[in-house]
Amino acid sequence: MPSWTTATLEADRWETPTARTLVLSVPGWAGHRPGQHVDVQLRAEDGYTAERSYSIASASGPDRLELTVQLAPGGEVSPYLVQEFRPGDRVRVRGPLGGWFVWRTADPDPVVLVGGGSGVVPLASMVRERRRTGGRALFRILYSLRSPDDRYYAGDLGAASDPGVDVFLAYTRSAPPGSVRGAKRLSVADLNTHGFPAEFTPLCYVCGPTGFVETVADGLIALGHDPRRIRTERYGSGGGR
């Protein structure tokens, strides 16, 4: 049973101007299953506590985990974690949590991963765990993001070192110059073109803002995918969880 434990910030990386990956040292951490999350707890000096759930971004490994936190303006937890949390500072974490929105590395079935904004974080963990374990399952990733400046894990997600992992970037507000698709919402046509056909009975993982997740899941069902093969995780209305 997970219990609260202390995590110390070891290093960090900026993914975008408002999203920061936290490399946390957690002695005794036994690893996780890709897709799982942790609860992070902040405690004020007066004893007030606030908790939020954040997906794990890294591959499984001992004593260390990475979270990517998107700044939610006016939020209670993310402004601290993104803007003030310094190497050596500590928070409490509980996890790994969740046994449903997870990918089993031994599963040979093809996988469709659909992420909206920071919803790409647990999907990145799946790709990194596939890499770490030498997995062969075919992955197709559809990553919906506002603009090129909002892209997480550039140079890592979709790296040439991951044969069998295709990444499609669906820009919603502004696309790079010369883009044929332009900028628009991720559509059923995009899911049809860049996912796997329903006849392949892929596992589908959808993560992101609530409206995005529900629209994509409906689109996958409309394309004939078995609802029981679609796993969803809703982040709510904000950019982060």
Added chain:
Amino acid sequence: MTRPTRLDGNVLAGPLSEVFSVDLTAAARLCSVCGDEGVCAQLLVYADGPGLVARCPGCAVLVLRLVRTPHGVVLDLGGTGCVTIPLGEEP
């Protein structure tokens, strides 16, 4: 008035781990009201109030309420339905 933020049952994993020794979010659930078959991770969860409220995605019946008070955790499992919990093996 802002619309309540709808999350899902994945977010229950941490709070429920304070009470149960198994992960309930991966457990299959048969709704006793509408017959919806899914897993607890697919419940619709509203977290805007002082606690967490989970509803059935099929019929919106109130499945579970969880509130932490200074004295403990108040857990209302009134509409849970029938839950099948995988033991041992990973789902």
